Amino acid sequence: MANKTAANEHHGFPWKHLIGFVLSIVLTLFALWIALGTDLSLTWILIIIFGFAFLQAALQLLMFMHVTENSTKSNLTSRVQIGNILFAAFVAIVIVIGSVWVMAAGHAKHDKHNHAPKTENHENHGSHGGGSEHDSGEHGSHE
Amino acid sequence: MKWDEFFVTGDPMIYGADVSIVLTMVGILFYLTKYKKWKWLWDEWLTTVDHKKLGIMYIVSAVLMLFRGGVDALLMRTQLAVPEAKFLDSQHYNEIFTTHGTIMIIFMAMPFLIGLINVVVPLQIGARDVAYPYLNAVSFWTFFIGAMLFNISFVIGGSPSAGWTSYMPLASNELSPGPGQNYYLLGLQIAGIGTLLTGINFLVTILKMRAPGMTLFRMPMFTWSSLVTMVIIIFAFPILTVALALMTFDRLFGSHFFTLQGAGMDMLWANLFWLWGHPEVYIVILPAFGMFSEIISTFSRKTLFGYKAMIWSMLLIAGYSFLVWVHHFFTMGSGALVNSVFSITTMAIGIPTGVKIFNWLFTMYRGKIQFTTPMLWSLGFIVNFVIGGVTGVMLAMAAADYQYHNTYFLVSHFHYVLIAGTVFACFAGLIYWYPKMFGYKLNERIGKWVFWIFTIGFNVCFFPQYFLGLDGMPRRVYTYSEESGWGPLNMVSTIGGFMMGIAFLVLVYNMYYSFRFAKRETTGDAWDGRTLEWSTPTAMPPFYNFAKIPEVTGLDHFWRQKQAGKVEKLTANELKPIHMPSNSGVPFIMASFFFVAGFGMVFDWMWMAIIGLVGVFGTLIYRSFEYDDGYYVSVEEIIETEKISK
Amino acid sequence: MAHAETHDPNTPLEYRSEIGRLNILGFWIFLGAEIALFSTLFATYMVLTHRIADGPALGELFEVKSLLIQTFLLLTSSFTCGLAVHEMRRHNVKGLITWMVVTLGLGLGFLYFEIQEFLHFIHEGANIGTSAAWSGFFILVGTHGAHVTFGIFWVTMVLIQVAKRGLTPATSAKVFITSLYWHFLDVVWIFIFTAVYLMGMVMHHG
Amino acid sequence: MRRLKPFLTFGLMMAVFMLSGCSDMIVLDPKGPVGEEQKDLIMYSIWFMLFILLVVYALTAFIVYKYRDHKNHKGYDPDNEGSHLLETIWWIIPIIIVIALAIPTVNSIYSLEGPPEESKDQKPLVIHATSVNWKWVFSYPEQDIETVNYLHIPEDRPVLFKLTSADSMASFWVPQLGGQKYAMAGMETELYLQADEQGTYEGRNSNFTGEGFTNHTFDVMAMSDAEFEKWASETKADAPELSKGQYDKLMLPGHVKQMTFSSTHLDWVDHAKNAEYALDARKRLGYEEKLPHSKAGKEEKKKREEEMKKLEESESHGDSHAH
Ligand code: HEA
Ligand code: HEA
């Protein structure tokens, strides 16, 4: 079935590609605007821009990469392709969110690596000149 | 670099190893030349893309690595037998447990299982070969080269000594300088590439190369377990690839991922390592589960109990395996919520595993149980593995794990699952499919001796370790004091270790004995089997596996055909020419370039690394331009091979 | 190996041979592994992003202009790559090669600006050894860049083969696979754009 | 049956062994509320595990015996392939067991994050424990004293350990007082322990830290409150001050005997805030890790050991505390 669509679609003007392209540009600019042009709260900004990122990824997969396409009689291939991507997304979320959570939890409040006033007493320790200050806002993000 | 930093010196054991390595090399070269075997070696083995031969090479390498890892183990046990022993010093002991752990998991358990999967799975699904035979050869050779690179660290440059977990910052340049740790990084990295390719290869093979009629829910359980394993490999190994690469960058190129300097984060290494490491332990147990399913069903002469539940439980385990990694560092202080969540997810894995245990038991229920050696190993597995499993659940209880962590309680847990699970399965599978690979069975009488000596030795070795753990003996200590009171149990444990060593020697003797004296199989069905691999008319399947691809009508198709007396005989007129892939020397050459690149990186000789990498890319490009469509086996040749009378 | 050839004219060329079909499926699965690989790099980056030691903060050095140029080059290249496959399915070899060459050009442009940006960062005192955060940045964005570089070589190799052999089931499968790879790099970039640049700038300025 | 006998005998033997040996094993012989809580959890879980083993072994023995291939074999049913009832049972029962294990586990996890319940109203004694290859440095900020490789603590009062490391990742563990926690450079983790009985307990680093790991140990002496106060004030009065030079030498990898000082290194460095201090100190002293097998490596090690000796001698009051 997708067999047919795959072929037919490619006889006329590549509308699908064009729409995909325009949408991806729009989403990009919109994300940029949300991030830098509005004063939404950090949480909302993050939710929206990551929402857009996933949307755009889906766009690429569906419009450009033909993820649902298969060319054998059974549906197995396209199911495998989609299942594979979905499981990959699951693993990706576990890896990223899991790591950030586990590494920050219990440590953020006493993880003092950043705002450490470096030790005063060493002779050959030139590289630690100024020591930059960062606001504790950065740490807030751990929590 | 001074010569005393290149060659490891100063120890009679190492000189002994040097001499024996050189002697073995000379011996092999001499043999090959004298009996004009070079061409045979190249044509039949080094360039082969046949899954059965690759599988055998995997298994042979794995048995060698079991020996190497086992010798390491016995050296450790010797040192620990009595308090304050002076047999090994701290540095040596550390190197030995590091190489022991790494070799056993990465270069013994994985290739042993992958070897058996290679031999068996294409046959079980009625395929001529895997989906990508050429890639399969690449997988094997990168694994092999990775293993060799890791092993030469013993005599050149020094072995890694930061544990198989290589926690940072201990494993950093500042605290562990020199090539040792680099060997670990590069050896695992190169072998890991091969493993990932195997994952993709067999996943596609199982999904797309099955014989007509074999739907997913008619696949044999070993094939199913391989499928699930491949999924875990595909998503877990890239994590290892990245983790190793990051540490390599820390050590060679001055980055600060895990270092003390530059605000690096040592916890992140542990996090990434176990994000891979936990799925890894299920990678080495699921194929074992699959093998036991086959064997228990065969020798109970009965259908597997709860086929679907077996599959769903494996899928659950696979999914869960990505959700529990934190149980390896409950003591890192990530807080009560994190520890509670991961305690519960970890314990939950016991549920699907339990389902499998009971399904195995009830496969035997109303069966007709034959106590062949593969079956003995399977029974031994059930009885011993649950001990490892339930102590795993005890470890999963984070609040209690604060007391077990880093002790011999943990050491005992993982040997109970790794040995009673993985190693027992490797032995069982090897014996079970031995006639498929070599055309004769291993001697059963000697085999039973091996089983009993090994199993008893195993319990004598590791059961006392639970008590040592509860008595506060930490892992990775090279000695302990008299007053600690750990002496007697350690002595017992050491005795058990040596019993396992003896059993291993008897096993090797059995291989020799059976090679000389065992009765040769005349049919392809040595055990009255149930699945398609037993349906080939000759004892060892020909290189194209099946003269005619079988058509499958249900689960245990071959067995049911036999029961109904309907096994078809091939006739000459249904044969068609068979398309087969050509051999290729490129995988071997590519892997050799990997060795050059890896060795260069180990010693931080970038010119050499670059030469190696250029070579690797060269072989890739060469392959891309090669349009080799394989060749056809003629009907005459098939008739001849199958000995079909016209 | 079974060698069923499909001759249905509606089936795209790249799916006609058994090997073509297997390779495309295998490559999809490989992309799953790539997702795990990049996720690990993202996780590393996200965990380390505030650990800047004595170096500059990440968002401090990011610039919208350079980011947008890179993003548009890569997005457009993904589009042209799609057009190339579209042409291939119409059996238009010339169209295929033309659009692929455009894709390569855009890819090279992307690399040029990425390298410029890296040089700028290094000039500003941020390199891979500056701090954990910058290590995470360079390894993540650098791995993507290395993939693009590899992709450029790969596409070139495949184009040479198409030019030499014309469109066959074998060559068209290769083209299709490289196109999947190229689109995939675009997907990864979307996440780099979001998680590294946008987030970095928001955290720094916001 | 004959074939299973060894397993069963063995299991039985071990179970007896296990139960009789309990009180001899230090983890099961705790001397404080934290260890007590963990011991209770451990014993609770062991009963469940023994029950599971018993069920599995009994089933195995029964089935294997009854359905072994022998003459007059009865009940063979080659197509028996499942039973909804049975399968439901062995999904449900393990779920129940896991829940039964999870509840006390989560409880304990939460309660171990804070001071022991029974002494919630007492102000904990705060001790900073810093691991450096291969010794432990303990700072008492309130008492303003510092010890190396030994601890004095008052009994019946919670002690809050603030753990950190100058280099390798270590794990602070006093088995008879309670479970361990990691000590990591550039970070601080917290662990509450308490001793309810006077005595000397062995403590150690249990996380592998390289060559000197085996002897990376310390002693904990629990004593009455009065004794503790007396010891603290005497130490403050009598022990030498810790100089930066001495402290830098402590940063070299190696072992030292027990030492005592009347000031703490917290005055100038907190390793929880500065992960690079030890490496910098080594550089200042001209020390660099070398290949363990090389000549240079062996010489370096000797040099280090001499440095440690000198350090021990420089601490004149080193033995002032009583054991
Ligand atoms: C083959 C390898 C393998 C397997 C299968 C397992 C299986 C399990 N492991 Fe193990 N594990 C390792 C290999 C393995 N492990 C290794 C190598 C390490 C240490 C690495 C290192 O640090 O060097 C380790 C360490 C390890 C730890 C870390 C401890 C620490 O460092 O402090 C933990 C903690 O939770 C754990 C738990 C478990 C659990 C819950 C299972 C479960 O999957 C077990 C499930 C099985 C059963 C439970 C038995 C059968 C079930 C029933 C009969 C049903 C009824 C039972 C219940 C309801 C409980 N393991
Ligand atoms: C599949 C994995 C696997 C296997 C099969 C084994 C097998 C064995 N292991 Fe293994 N072990 C690990 C994986 C494995 N181990 C891991 C991952 C670690 C952690 C490492 C770390 O901490 O980093 C570990 C750690 C470990 C320790 C703890 C070290 C420490 O913490 O200080 C000990 C101690 O007893 C030990 C013992 C043994 C023994 C006795 C065997 C026996 O089963 C071996 C059987 C023996 C043979 C097969 C020998 C064959 C050799 C001969 C026959 C030669 C004959 C020669 C003479 C008699 C001299 N192992």
Ligand code: CUA
């Ligand atoms: Cu531990 Cu931050």
Ligand SMILES: [Cu+2]
């Ligand atoms: Cu685990």
